[in-house]
Amino acid sequence: MALNVSLMRVTNLPGKHERQATVCFRGYTLKTKKLNAGSIAEFKEHFRWPHYNKGVSEEVLTLKVYNCSKVFTNRLLGKLIISLQHLPTTGQLILTEALVDKNYSVTGIKAELVIRYLPAHGAVRIWNGDGFSSTVEDGSELIIRNPDFQDEDEDNKEEEARKKDIDARRIGKKLVKGSEDDDDDDDSYDEAELEISGISFTPVLSRGTFPVRDFTVNPKPRNFQIAVTIIQAQKLVGVNIDPVVHVKVGDEKRHTVTQKSTNCPYYNQYFTFEFLEPRELVFDKIIEIAVVHAKKIPIFGTRLGTFKIDAGTVYNQPGTE
Known part of the structure; x- marks a missing residue:
């Protein structure tokens, strides 16, 4: 039939x-x-x-x-x-x-x-x-x-995905924390609880490679310089936009010139940020790069995208000195 x-x-x-x-x-x-x-x-x-x-x-x-x-x-x-x-x-x-x-x-x-x-x-x-x-x-x-x-049944799919995401986060935190110290907890997990359909877990360690710092000892301040070069952006979302790139390291801010009516702007601008602080504090600073659609009133600019990374991760990349 x-x-x-x-x-x-x-x-x-x-x-x-x-x-x-x-x-x-x-x-x-x-x-x-x-x-x-x-x-x-x-x-x-x-x-x-x-x-x-x-x-x-x-x-x-x-x-x-x-x-x-x-x-x-x-x-x-x-x-x-x-x-x-x-x-x-x-x-x-x-x-x-x-x-x-x-x-x-x-x-x-x-x-x-x-x-x-x-x-x-x-x-x-x-x-x-x-x-x-x-x-x-x-x-x-x-x-x-x-x-x-x-x-495309959004109601059922989103609810099922939300439940799986909650379970994954809960069990993932347990794996990172370690199960040996929590054998007596009421919410401890056995191997059967890890068998969630469609989800596989891999222990993820923190990307921070620095030892635990003891701030009871005052480290000696040193001169550090962080350099950021903004070359270009491509395929920005929007039509007839005026993109500008904001660079922020710690509390210091810089920005590029504003390119008019383009979603593939070319800047090639170089920024330096200088710090006189201990090594550990400089490595903890966040480098934030944001692309903003500039408007006549700057505070009303529309943010198109953001990227963040800590200075310590950049310093530890292969090929850096």
């Missing part, structure tokens, strides 16, 4: 964007082509799910409609969950239904689609007045699934 779905159009859409719809049945999700449309999106696409191992009377079909974005996550406009309870007896459903938002409130968006149920070849059928419908379920076929398909 097979299930055929024809998505004709979606109406009452807000604004004008690139639209896309997905249709999901038994874990297998199919997508329409992306379509630039206003209030009416004429998809006129047909989907087919062949060879299933049982009837569809207890199944549901899920339709979702999105606004597509090349930069951000696609925005869910609404979804429609359709029960297929009467489909085996009627053989066909012609629907025009309103979609609901993520809070299950009815929206003004409506989807028009046709759902057809084709029973297995050779199945016994009965006449229902308008046509033949199957009364025999086919239990010998195989289910075809695509477990690797990235389903």
Whole structure:
């Protein structure tokens, strides 16, 4: 047997964007082509799910409609969950239904689609007045699934990812701290707790290579110089932006000139920061490089990206003296 779905159009859409719809049945999700449309999106696409191992009377079909974005996550406009309870007896459903938002409130968006149920070849059928419908379920076929398909059900996926992230952080902290000193704790872990699906743990040591410092002894201040060269930036996000790079080491700040209307600015500017402090304090200073979209009022500049690293890590890189 097979299930055929024809998505004709979606109406009452807000604004004008690139639209896309997905249709999901038994874990297998199919997508329409992306379509630039206003209030009416004429998809006129047909989907087919062949060879299933049982009837569809207890199944549901899920339709979702999105606004597509090349930069951000696609925005869910609404979804429609359709029960297929009467489909085996009627053989066909012609629907025009309103979609609901993520809070299950009815929206003004409506989807028009046709759902057809084709029973297995050779199945016994009965006449229902308008046509033949199957009364025999086919239990010998195989289910075809695509477990690797990235389903866009944000609610379930985000909740599952959040739980896994919490477990990973909790167990990761335990591994770094060491389990020998915490054998008697109430929240101690055994090996079974480490077997979280899809997550593998590798002990991560701190990148700091300096010994524990004893500040009871006053180290002798020395002269240090940190040099930073800003060469260029590439592929900055935005159109018609005026990027400027801010460099901060400890409490000292510098900035480049502002390049006008470009997302690939070239600077080639050199900055030096001088300190008369103990070695340990200088190595703990954070080097922060930030790219900002400059505006007429500097304090209202939009930050496009930031990179931070401590001076000690830079000093210990291979090839430095």
